[in-house]
Every structure is written in structure tokens, then in C-alpha cells.
Amino acid sequence: MRFSLIIVLLSSCCSTAFNAVRGFALPGPVSIRGPSRPRSDLEAASTQQIPLALQLQFSREGHVKLPKLLSPAVVKDLNTELKVYAASREIEAWQQKVAVYRDEPFESVKGRYSTIIDCKREVKRYVPSLPFLQHFHVQTPSTTRTKLDLLPAAAASLLGCSRVRLYQDSLFVKRAGDDVTGWHSDLPLSPWDGNDFVTFWIPLKDLPKSSPALLYASRSHADFALNFWGAEEDLSGRYIIRDHLPLSVGDVVAHHGFTLHSSKPSDAGRTAYAVSYVSAGARVRKGFAKEKGR
Numbered sequence: 001m002r003f004s005l006i007i008v009l010l011s012s013c014c015s016t017a018f019n020a021v022r023g024f025a026l027p028g029p030v031s032i033r034g035p036s037r038p039r040s041d042l043e044a045a046s047t048q049q050i051p052l053a054l055q056l057q058f059s060r061e062g063h064v065k066l067p068k069l070l071s072p073a074v075v076k077d078l079n080t081e082l083k084v085y086a087a088s089r090e091i092e093a094w095q096q097k098v099a100v101y102r103d104e105p106f107e108s109v110k111g112r113y114s115t116i117i118d119c120k121r122e123v124k125r126y127v128p129s130l131p132f133l134q135h136f137h138v139q140t141p142s143t144t145r146t147k148l149d150l151l152p153a154a155a156a157s158l159l160g161c162s163r164v165r166l167y168q169d170s171l172f173v174k175r176a177g178d179d180v181t182g183w184h185s186d187l188p189l190s191p192w193d194g195n196d197f198v199t200f201w202i203p204l205k206d207l208p209k210s211s212p213a214l215l216y217a218s219r220s221h222a223d224f225a226l227n228f229w230g231a232e233e234d235l236s237g238r239y240i241i242r243d244h245l246p247l248s249v250g251d252v253v254a255h256h257g258f259t260l261h262s263s264k265p266s267d268a269g270r271t272a273y274a275v276s277y278v279s280a281g282a283r284v285r286k287g288f289a290k291e292k293g294r
Contacts, residue, residue, distance in 0.1 A: 050157040058158050058198075062221030062259035065244035069154060069252040070202065074146065076249070078273055079204040081140040086133075086173055086271070093133040093173070094119035101126040129179035135171040138273075143169060147275045151200055155277035158254055159196045163280030167197070169273070176269045180262065183217070183235075186276065187257030191288045196279035197257025204271050207247040212264035214253065216242050221258035 050058075050066065058064040086093070091114075098119050099109040113119045123130060147169050155164045167190070174181075187197045207213050217239035220226070226238075239260070244253050255261055257276075 050154055055158060055160075058254060058256070061216075061218045061242075063216040063218070063242070063244070063253065063255040063261070064158075065247070066154070066200075066252045066254060068248075068250045069200075070146070070150060070250050072248075072250045074142065074150065074250075075202065075204060077142040078140075078146065078202070079271075081142050082138065082171055082204065082271065082273060085138060085140055086135060086171060089135060090133070091116055091119070093135055094123075096134065096136075097131060098122050127179065130177070132172060132174040132178045132181065134173070136168060138169055138171050143273070146202075146273075151275055152277065154200070154254075155198050158198050159277075159279060161196055161279045161281075164277045165280045165282065167192070167276040167278050169275045172270075172272045172274060174263070174266050174270045176266060178265060178269075180264055183260050183262040185220070185258050185260050190257070190278075191284045192257075192278050192282045193285035194279055194282035195258070196282065197276065198254055199257070199274055199276040201253045201255070202273045202275070203247050203249070203251070204273060206249055207245055207270075209245045211245055211247075211270070212266050213243050213245055213247065213270070214255075214261050214263050216244075216255060217260035218242055220260040221256040 054064050054066060092110075094116050095110050095113055096106055098104075098113050099106045101123055102109060113122060120130065147166055152164050152166070156162065186199060187195075190197070201214060203213070217235075218241070220239050223238075226235075244251075247253070257278075
């Protein structure tokens with residue numbers, strides 16, 4: 001398989017980047033012990049510790065499957081709420097895609113592209129196949145519980161941090177026929193100056209071995225030479241490519257912010273929910289607002 005490194009301006013990063021630039025209105029610190037603690041209180045995680053063997057795999061490989069990290073009941077609630085959420089806000093997801101391809105603020109695009117047909121027509125000016133859709137900062141009872149109460153301690157455990165900060169959450173809707181997601185890593189396109197960054201990828205239904213789920217380039221998160229000497233176009237054979245299939249409801253895959261990953265088209269469509277955290281001590285890198293021109 002030919003492995004080409006594609007620098008893609010993913011919509012998730014663009015959206016949060018724009019939010020970060022506008023006064024750095026980023027999500028604040030969250031408790032990692034549960035809802036009874038104040039959100040500003042960041043202490044050492046004492047619950048949901050990840051087994052040492054899985055911590056080591058995450059550290060070495062840059063990605064790890066966490067079996068049954070969430071209860072199936074939690075994921076069932078997520079799936080039910082997120083279907084309604086995505087259906088009610090589909091036009092916003094299309095407008096966000098237009099904003100990404102036109103490199104314009106979302107509010108500017110929103111006023112000029114008021115229908116899904118208009119948005120699709122504009123997106124096709126830039127890419128031959130329609131991309132997957134995303135929704136950001138999703139607010140439902142189940143997403144709030146998941147990102148503020150259930151995952152922060154696991155993030156702290158994997159990153160070896162005593163404190164973590166919620167960065168963003170995203171709902172990914174890949175419909176049948178949507179284009180591939182090119183190889184990329186998340187952290188370089190975020191505003192953060194630091195290394196401690198983890199994303200939890202949560203499938204909302206069982207995925208058998210034959211499913212086109214995310215692919216991960218093992219140990220790419222630690223490949224300092226790649227950028228030091230200059231990225232090659234063809235990276236075939238440089239990394240071992242892995243997935244974590246099959247995945248059952250409740251399983252979660254975690255990957256590091258520098259881990260290269262991609263996904264293939266899905267014949268049946270696929271929906272997933274993702275939540276990203278950084279170390280609480282991470283700083284917005286200098287010049288980020290000027291760099292993004294916002």
C-alpha cells in the first residue's frame with residue numbers, strides 16, 4: 001500500500017483553531033474525579049486508571065484499544081442523542097465544510113450558503129468527492145457526562161499527567177460514498193505548544209473486522225526524524241499500519257496527538273464520537289492567531 005503523507009487542514013482543527021483565535025475562548029480545566037468536584041479543581045487522577053500494559057502500548061505505539069472503557073448503556077445513549085443532534089444541524093456541518101475549503105470564518109459563510117445544495121455545489125469546486133461531516137462542541141446530556149466525568153481520568157493516565165484540560169469533542173458522520181480521510185496528525189494543526197495530547201475515538205455501533213475503521217501508523221508519534229530531515233512524499237514501509245478491529249460498543253481507541261492516522265471510505269457509512277484532551281499546563285503557541293490570520 002502506498003503511504004503518502006498528506007498535510008490536510010482537517011475541519012476539526014480548523015473549527016477549534018478559529019475558536020481559539022477569537023480571544024482564546026477554549027474549554028477550561030475539568031475535574032478528573034467526578035461530578036462532585038469543582039471543575040476548576042485538577043488533582044491527581046485516582047479513578048479509571050488504565051492498566052500499565054495498555055499505558056506502555058500507548059507510549060510505544062502511539063495508539064491503543066481500551067476494551068469496555070465505557071459501558072454499552074452510555075454509548076447507546078450517545079448514539080440515540082447524536083443521531084438527533086446530527087440530523088437537526090446538518091446544514092451547519094455543510095456550512096463548516098465550505099468555511100474550511102474557502103478559508104473563511106464560519107459566520108461569513110453561514111450568511112451566503114443557506115442550503116445543503118448550495119454547500120455541496122461549493123465544496124465540489126475544491127474536491128471531486130464529498131467529504132465526511134463533523135459537528136463540534138456537541139452539547140447533549142450524554143456527551144457532557146462522557147467528556148467531563150468519564151474520560152478525563154483515563155486521559156491523565158495515558159499521558160502521565162496529574163491534570164488535563166478538555167480541548168474539543170467532535171461527531172464524525174461518514175456516509176456511504178464519502179471520500180477517504182488522508183493521513184494526518186492532530187496536534188500540529190491545533191493551537192497547543194506541547195506534546196501531551198490524546199484523542200479518544202468512540203464507535204457508536206459494533207464494527208466487525210471487515211469494517212473500514214481508522215488506520216494508525218505505529219510509532220509515528222515518536223518519529224522526530226520525519227520532520228527534522230524533511231517529510232518524504234511516499235512513506236510506504238516506514239511504519240507498521242494497524243487498526244483495532246473488531247470493536248464492540250463500549251470499546252474506545254486512544255491515539256496520541258502526533259500519531260498519523262487515516263480512514264478508508266465506508267460502504268455502509270459510519271458515525272463516531274471523539275474527545276480530545278491536553279495537559280492542563282499546555283500553552284497556546286506564540287503567534288498562533290497571526291499564523292491563522294484570524
